[in-house]
Amino acid sequence: xxxxxxxxxxxxxxxxxxxxxxxxxxxxxxxxxxxxxxxxxxxxxxxxxxxxxxxxxxxxxxxxxxxxxxxxxxxxxxxxxxxxxxxxxxxxxxxxxxxxxxxxxxxxxxxxxxxxxxxxxxxxxxxxxxxxxxxxxxxxxxxxxxxxxxxxxxxxxxxxxxxxxxxxxxxxxxxxxxxxxxxxxxxxxxxxxxxxxxxxxxxxxxxxxxxxxxxxxxxxxxxxxx
Numbered sequence: 001x002x003x004x005x006x007x008x009x010x011x012x013x014x015x016x017x018x019x020x021x022x023x024x025x026x027x028x029x030x031x032x033x034x035x036x037x038x039x040x041x042x043x044x045x046x047x048x049x050x051x052x053x054x055x056x057x058x059x060x061x062x063x064x065x066x067x068x069x070x071x072x073x074x075x076x077x078x079x080x081x082x083x084x085x086x087x088x089x090x091x092x093x094x095x096x097x098x099x100x101x102x103x104x105x106x107x108x109x110x111x112x113x114x115x116x117x118x119x120x121x122x123x124x125x126x127x128x129x130x131x132x133x134x135x136x137x138x139x140x141x142x143x144x145x146x147x148x149x150x151x152x153x154x155x156x157x158x159x160x161x162x163x164x165x166x167x168x169x170x171x172x173x174x175x176x177x178x179x180x181x182x183x184x185x186x187x188x189x190x191x192x193x194x195x196x197x198x199x200x201x202x203x204x205x206x207x208x209x210x211x212x213x214x215x216x217x218x219x220x221x222x223x224x225x226x
Contacts, residue, residue, distance in 0.1 A: 010131065014139040016048050018146050019075045021106060022099040023051050027078040029098035033091045035084035043078050051075045077156075089165050096161035103147035110140040111216040115223025140220075144212045149205050155179045 024046060027038030038044055043051070053076040085091030114136040151159040155178050164175045178185075 006131075010135045010138055011142070014135065014142050017139070018103055018106060018143050020046055020048050020051055021102050022146060022150070023075050023078045025098040025102035026080065026095050029095045030078070030080045030085065030091070033094060034086040035081050035091070035095075037081045037084065038078045041079055051078075093162050093165035096158040096165075099158050100147035100150050103143040103150075107140045107143035107147070107212075107216055108219065110136050110143065111220040112223050114140065114217075115220040115225075117224075118220065119224040140216050141209070141213060144216065145205065145209050148208055148212070152205070155185060 024044055027044045030037065031039050031044070080092070080095055082088040082092045085095070114133065117132060117136065150157050151162075153159040153163040155175075160175075160179060164172055164179070167175055
């Protein structure tokens, strides 16, 4: 078992890469569809500092960890003006999907690197004999989790924007109002789940994460020739 410090050294860089690419993907998708707000505000950068939210990235996860809760947090959202998109309704759906999409791609890159690494050292991709393989496995897992977690249809997650685009016009306005208070709703749900021990994250998100992880490990094994 890895000690806490070693685990943090592995997890933090993996999480930063996953989150930064996630946010930048939103901005690039918006730019390709006509909205250059993120580009104009200097948010299309891989510099992590540009995406740090003092409350969501530092205060909330730090406080939760100190209280023994889940390490939940968020980055500063990339600004998107849907009215500058060539098609606001479907454009917002595409922009929302871009974040989880890049995380699935990063997981694939991680799987390929895992396969190449295990082939080079002659070990199966499912083992964790050293820090490099452990880091690659964590990188794959974190990206899968971030993608699927953000696809949940809960405001303000990416999945809620996709659902909003699918709703009829009569329901869309009310859904968009819910988006404005979505972060408070999310915090309440997570706090309630932690306080009452319902573990909804594990029950809802982890089964598909484990299922997807199996396919990425199969890709790693294929690349590694195992």
